[in-house]
Amino acid sequence: MRPYDERLEHLLARAAEVFAEKGYHSTTMRDLAAASGMSLAGMYYYVRGKEELLALVQERCFARVLAGAEQAIAAALAIPSSGCRTSSATT
DSSP: OOHHHHHHHHHHHHHHHHHHHHOTTTOOHHHHHHHHTOOHHHHHHHOSSHHHHHHHHHHHHHHHHHHHHHHHHHHHHHSOOOSOOOOSOOO
16 A cells, blocks of 8 residues: 555544544544644645545445445355255156
């Protein structure tokens, strides 16, 4: 992963924690900067503001949920049958 992507992931992870703890409306960009260890100017390099940051946090979470669901479906489809055979023909 590139350093830019690593830093953005770190910012998103910390932002998710702060939003969960304080709520979106009570959270300031200064709170997010302090939690992530970034300066305000540094944060604005990655996002335009709190609204965009929340959207990226949501996108990240939804992508992880979707990936987990896809893995569960793939695993379920890969399970061999129990060995019981049903016949569609009647005798």
